[in-house]
Amino acid sequence: MSSAQTFSVVDLISAIAPCQEAHKLEAQRRLDNLTKPIGSLGRLEAIAGQAYSIFSGQVPQPLSKAVYVFAADHGVTEEGVSAYPREVTAQMVLNFMQGGAAINALLHQADLTVVDVGVDYEFEKAPGLCRMKVRRGSRNMHREPAMSHEELGQALESGACLAHEARKKGQHIVALGEMGIGNTTAASAITATLTGESIGTVTGRGTGLDDLGRNRKLHVIKRSIKRHFGASSSNPEPLEILRCVGGLEIAAMTGFIFGAATERMAIICDGFISTAAAAVAYAVCPRVADYMFAGHCSEEPGHRHLLRYIGIKPILDLGMRLGEGTGAVLAMPVIESACRLFSEMATFSSAGVSEASPKAN
Amino acid sequence: MSSAQTFSVVDLISAIAPCQEAHKLEAQRRLDNLTKPIGSLGRLEAIAGQAYSIFSGQVPQPLSKAVYVFAADHGVTEEGVSAYPREVTAQMVLNFMQGGAAINALLHQADLTVVDVGVDYEFEKAPGLCRMKVRRGSRNMHREPAMSHEELGQALESGACLAHEARKKGQHIVALGEMGIGNTTAASAITATLTGESIGTVTGRGTGLDDLGRNRKLHVIKRSIKRHFGASSSNPEPLEILRCVGGLEIAAMTGFIFGAATERMAIICDGFISTAAAAVAYAVCPRVADYMFAGHCSEEPGHRHLLRYIGIKPILDLGMRLGEGTGAVLAMPVIESACRLFSEMATFSSAGVSEASPKAN
Secondary structure, rough: OHHHHHHHHHHHHHHHOOOHHHHOOOHHHHHHHOOOOOOOOOOHHHHHHHHHHHHHOOOOOOOEEEEEEEEOHHHHHHHHOOOOOOOHHHHHHHHHHHOOOOOHHHHOOOOOEOOOOOOOOOOHHHHHHHHEEOOOOOOOOOOOOOOOHHHHHHHHHHHHHHHHHHHHOOOOOEEEEEEEOHHHHHHHHHHHHOOOHHHHHHOOOOOOOHHHHHHHHHHHHHHHHHHOOOOOOOOHHHHHHHHOOHHHHHHHHHHHHHHHOOOOOEEEOHHHEEEHHHHHEEEEHHHHHHHEEEEOOOOOHHHHHHHHHOOOOOOOOOOOOOOOHHHHHHHHHHHHHHHHHHHOOOOOHHHHHOOOOOOOO | OOHHHHHHHHHHHHOOOOOOHHHHHHHHHHHHHHHHOOOOOOOOHHHHHHHHOOOOOOOOEEEEEEEEEEEEEOHHHHHHHOOOOOOHHHHHHHHHHHOOOOHHHHOOOOOEEEEEOOOOOOOOOOEEEOOOOOOOOOOOOOOOOOOOOHHHHHHHHHHHHHHHHHOOOOOOOOEEEEEEOOOHHHHHHHHHHHHHOHHHHHOOOOOOOOHHHHHHHHHHHHHHHHHOOOOOOOOOOOOHHHHOOHHHHHHHHHHHHHHHHOOOOOEEOOOOOHHHHHHHHHHHHHHHHEEEEEEOOOOOHHHHHHHHHHHEEEEEEOOOOOOOOHHHHHHHHHHHHHHHHHOOEEEHHHOOOOOOOOOOO
């Protein structure tokens, strides 16, 4: 990891400030004076406190919301690890642009940007499509590292740049989504290497593999990890894990998270793939977790291990496993609602409401 | 239960049609053709299917959303069962009208109606306030039935009328909320009697009782149930449970649920109190459950027993215990999102996306 790009990551993360505990306490004091029994809004209060500390005590109203869907192909699809053919990545990007995908139906006034960081297809210029292709798909991790050092650096940098642009556009809260046939294979390999959990534990059926397909996927992941990190995993560097068994969209999301944390934006992770990117970012710089919300808990078995690894708790648990950012955008109204409490709720004294005595009246 | 009002309940529930299984199957067939792996949207698909069957295959877009917060006082507060004084019911109604309560901050474009069915205060006419007072608070269940037959009938009828009016206003999806100091005592008594669970299991700290306060509450509930239904509970009639140990706002919500199901509206229950009303409605007419969504699972311990009794699964689980409809309105965007899938998502063929083969590609 001696390329020029690595230096920019180091510079980038040095600009990430931790969120202040004092802000969380101040938020809780405010919440405790609002016209509701203390603690009665449960996790909404913790979410409000986290947002308050992310925004340094100035929660913007209304929140400007955006979703970034990072798309790339994966060389490892050559090994037959997905229920869908590789072409579906490009087909789905076109579907996003035409408004026909699940994420389009679930946007709820959030701004959608689709980012091509490595799809094996040349897209024409289109509004809402950001063309930052590093390569037409990552390399096949089963045979070589998924990315060269330069490719990794470029993907990370693209993501970070987008986050800076997002802030310039005035966006406050950004959801991560992805599209990439084969990317649960990459995410499973990252998860096993990063968390130390067994490959079998963290590898699921992706978009719908049968037992035979899943066994092939397990075998490919096992061989890939062995090739790059040896039989006994010797705690490889997080960015090296990302480079060898990750993917271009995952790397771009990692870069985006670094950039978004630098800009003090609230970040909502979606499912297994985006949380794999978040876990790499967390492993490099634990402070980023202060800026993260987990939109939901996916059915992909590796996801809950990643959430535990980062130490973030999902807002929703609806048995979803689609990606695209769908679980992240569904959680947006909950976070928005939590933020709105501060600016709209009355205090006991302002509303003339009597306070409680726990001893019963 | 021989009053004139009982007859209208019988008439009312005879007009409730069950939702058709055929509609759910048709919905699933549609969902399976949309551009996403089969089943990958998890519970969102089940929610979409239920909405599709509630609306007889014509899911309106956009959904017109409303929240009805039913408020009443409780005679049993004389026994010292709440952390807050009785006046808070009226104070909070005024807070709702002034926009300072949690429910106001969480509305998300839903229309709010506050319904006074029994607050111990004379409110002036105000937009968004529906004055249907039956009595200035229910009677003290510890000494006599909480309502006379006539009062129960009037509260049920008021709720049903409001539901019919809601439909006339074009509302499709209605969330239930409530405000009433003392009403967790009533809901616990209903829950224990209806489900057969022990009083200790289904009784919590309400808005914040300490151990001593909770013990007093337990004692009052135990004595009240014994007074009305004898030591060995002999399966009393659901509406008789409601009359003896319920409350005016709970009865009005039960009536509202009957009316809303008659009108084929989607009903979102909130926490412990509104679900107690829903459980009574379900006990009288199990078909109403077809029209119900459980917005969330409250921290009040009796709530999960009621959800299991009715057989509905909460959408959110965020540790909330406030009432007012807060958990129900938070779930609205999830239900709306599920409904939008049908009208906005492309099919595999319309979008030109290749389909899956579970054997891996």
